[in-house]
Amino acid sequence: MSDLIQLLTPEGERVEHPEFRFDPGPGVDEAEMIRGLLRDMVLCRRLDTEATALQRHGELGIWAPLLGQEAAQVGAGRALRKQDHVFPTYREHGVAWCRGIDPLDMLSTWRGTDHGGWDPVATGFHLYTIVIGAQTLHATGYAMGVQRDGLVGTGDPDRDTAVIAHFGDGASSQGDVNEAFVFAASYNSPVVFFCQNNQWAISEPMERQSRIPLFKRAQGFGFPGYQVDGNDVLATYAVAQAALQRARDGEGPTLVEAYTYRMGAHTTTDDPTRYRLSEDVEHWKLKDPIARVEAYLRRNGLVSDEWFAELEAEADALGVRMREGCHALPDPSPLSPFNEAYAEITPELETQRDEFAAYLSGLQGAAPEVTR
Incomplete structure (x- = not known):
């Protein structure tokens, strides 16, 4: 059986997995939650499109696109509880969205008007990290502090805390990441290492970095690792939910490899046509994370054309707010x-x-x- 955990196929068909299932929680309507996940992904894609356009018009210094990685980020972001804490890289705009970060605060960082316009403590979302892999050590240290504060394994769902560190496949080759694995395993820290394997470390393909799937590296450090279909928001949510709960319960770290694909450039300074084939991009378009959820909802009569029209209007309004707001950001x-x-x-x-x-x-x- 394949190691890849999947609950929703690219064609929009629900499938079962022996260990993981999509569980919205008590009192939550499943169809409504799936519609909410789709809404998040659509709005995050619009956020990303607008930010890229703003950079092309000279309004941002640079931007790191997330196109194609919406399911990995929204799934993990929505699995968090209020008290959990996120340590991102520089591409986790979808996770930031799920934590309630204002898109204009994201833009201000890339415009250079501040170094992060949100409160990391209040939002549970740390500032973007540019130094590759450094945030995994920060997350592990924070998780060790959470342990010492008695915020793990108490059985109180409003108190027990998990920490999640996001990084990419390229960062997995950094010493900081492997050192974080060592410390997290040694101290049984409540941290989830969430690797978005988009298969390109800028221009370096994954096969030049590792001889085995990344999630299997966890075995060498003494904690579990899972590979999830990173374009399947239901599976990503389920695996992240389980890993975060394991951390809150005091059972230690987990490595989650979200197997996805970076559809766009590494950043707006990058030209991906120089190092990858257009055929690969076309192949992954068939696995689009948004299209598969839409197909599932439509096939099962769980969404209407009116709902999509309202979502499109909401996305347009977000685009207008981002453009106007970015132009109005004051110089510091x-x-x-x-x-x-x-x-x-x-x-x-x-x-x-x-x-x-x-x-x-x-x-x-x-x-x-x-x-x-």
């Missing part, structure tokens, strides 16, 4: 970094700030306002 004050370094500014930093303000006043003819 040159002095603002001094106010964000510490909860209370240090005397040394205060001196540096005042000296810099004086320097700027000489350039501009008027001193910028200093917030004390």
Whole structure:
């Protein structure tokens, strides 16, 4: 039997798995939840399309597209509980959406007006991480802290906490990721390592990085690993849900490999036509994560044309808000970094700030306002 865990085929047919099943939870209508997952994916795709267009028009410095990875991100994002904490890379816009991050806060990071416009504690979603693989160590350390705070294995569903670290197949070759595996296994930390294997580490194919499927690496570190169809939002949700619950129960780390495909470029500075075949892209279009859910809902009479029309209107409104909001993002004050370094500014930093303000006043003819 294939190792790949799948609950919804590319044709939109439900299939059974001996270990995992899609479980929305008590009192939740299954059809309504699946419609909600589809809505999330459609809006995340529109978010991604608009952000890419904004970058092409010079409004963003760069953007990391998520096209084709919507199911992996939404499935994992919706499996989280409020108290759980996410450590993303730079492509987890879908997970950010599920955690309630305003799309304009995502854009402000890539526009360079701030380094992350949301509160990581309040949202349970850390700031984007550009250093490849570093967030896995951050997640493991946070998970070790959660253990010591007594927030694991208590049996209280509103208290027990899981941590999830997102990374790509390319990052799996980094030392930081493997060190995180060692520490997580040694301390039985409540962390889920969620690898979105989109098969391209920028231009490097997966077969040049590993001789075995990535999820099997977990065996060498002493914790379970699973490979899930990353284009199947139902399966991704089910596997992430189980792995997160295992962490909350105090049973330690899990590696989840979401096997998917990056349909677009690595970032907007990349040209994927230079290193991969168009035939591969066309093949993966047949496994589109959005199309398979739509096919399932339509085939079973669980959605109407009116519902899709309303969703299209909502996506259009999101696009307008993103375009107008991005253009209106204010440029930061040159002095603002001094106010964000510490909860209370240090005397040394205060001196540096005042000296810099004086320097700027000489350039501009008027001193910028200093917030004390």
